[in-house]
Amino acid sequence: MALLPILRVDPADMPDYALVCGDPFRAEEIAKKLTDAKELAHAREYRTFTGTYEGVKLAVVSHGVGSPGAAVCFEELAKAGVKTIIRIGTAGSLSSYRTGSLIVSTAAVREEGLTRQLVPLAFPAVADSRVTEALYEAALEVDAPGEVGKGVTLTMDAFFSGVVELPHETYRKAGVLAVEMEIAALYVVAMLRGVRAGAILALDGDSTAVDEGYNPHRDVVTKAVEAEIAAALRAVVKLAKKNAE
Numbered sequence: 001m002a003l004l005p006i007l008r009v010d011p012a013d014m015p016d017y018a019l020v021c022g023d024p025f026r027a028e029e030i031a032k033k034l035t036d037a038k039e040l041a042h043a044r045e046y047r048t049f050t051g052t053y054e055g056v057k058l059a060v061v062s063h064g065v066g067s068p069g070a071a072v073c074f075e076e077l078a079k080a081g082v083k084t085i086i087r088i089g090t091a092g093s094l095s096s097y098r099t100g101s102l103i104v105s106t107a108a109v110r111e112e113g114l115t116r117q118l119v120p121l122a123f124p125a126v127a128d129s130r131v132t133e134a135l136y137e138a139a140l141e142v143d144a145p146g147e148v149g150k151g152v153t154l155t156m157d158a159f160f161s162g163v164v165e166l167p168h169e170t171y172r173k174a175g176v177l178a179v180e181m182e183i184a185a186l187y188v189v190a191m192l193r194g195v196r197a198g199a200i201l202a203l204d205g206d207s208t209a210v211d212e213g214y215n216p217h218r219d220v221v222t223k224a225v226e227a228e229i230a231a232a233l234r235a236v237v238k239l240a241k242k243n244a245e
C-alpha cells in the first residue's frame, strides 16, 4: 500500500491503538516498553514505532510541538484506520495541582488557531468518555509523584509570552486545570474523523513560571512522565479488554 505522505508509514502496518506524544525521544522511551518494538519511520518530527503491550498491538508516534503539525499526524493516523489515539504529554499547571501530578483531559479550550479552520469555534473539543475513564482509572493505579486529577485543559499556540497578555488567568479562574499545545487539535480531528481520543498530562511546573525559567528536566517531571506512560499503556489494555467483551 502507498505510504502515508507525511508520516511515511504503510497504513496496513497501523494497529487500532496509537499512543502519541510531542517529543520523538519520548516516543522511543514508550516504544521500549513494548515487545517486538520496531521503528517504522522517522520523517520530520514524526517518529513511528509499533509493538505489543500485554497482547495488544499498538503504535507510538511523535507529533512535535504545536497543533498544526500535530493535526497532520492525527489526520494521517485516522486515514490509516487507527481507532483510538491517546496523547501522553506535559503541561503547565493552572490550578492547585502541583508539579509531578497527572491530569486526564476531559475537554480542551480551543485557544489555538488551527481547529477554527476545520470547524466553527462553537464546536466543543471533547475527549471520548470511555478513553477518559480508562485513563483516569489507570492513573490512580500507577505510582505518580503527585496527585491525579481530571478536567478541562487549555490548548495554546504561544508557549512563551510576547507583549500581548495570555488568557491563562481567565481560564484559571474558570477552573481549567492545565495548559499545553495539542489536545484541542487531537479532540477536534478525532471527532471529525470518528476516532476515539483522550489525553493524559504530567505537570512540569506552573504555567506562569514558563517565562522566568522553564525546566521540564527535573526528577519529579521524569517520574511523572514515567507514571503517565504506565497509565496510558494500562488504559489501552483496559480498553482492548472492554472492546473484546
Ligand SMILES: O=P(O)(O)O[C@H]1O[C@H](CO)[C@@H](O)[C@H]1O
Pocket: 021, 022, 023, 064, 065, 066, 088, 089, 090, 091, 159, 180, 181, 182
Ligand atoms: O510534552 P509534549 O507532548 O511535548 O507537550 C508539551 O510540551 C511542548 C512544549 O514544551 C508542547 O508540545 C506541549 O504541548
Ligand SMILES: O=c1cc[nH]c(=O)[nH]1
Pocket: 090, 091, 092, 093, 159, 179, 180, 181, 204, 205, 206, 207, 210
Ligand atoms: O505548553 C506547555 C507544556 C508544558 N508546560 C507548560 O507550561 N506549557
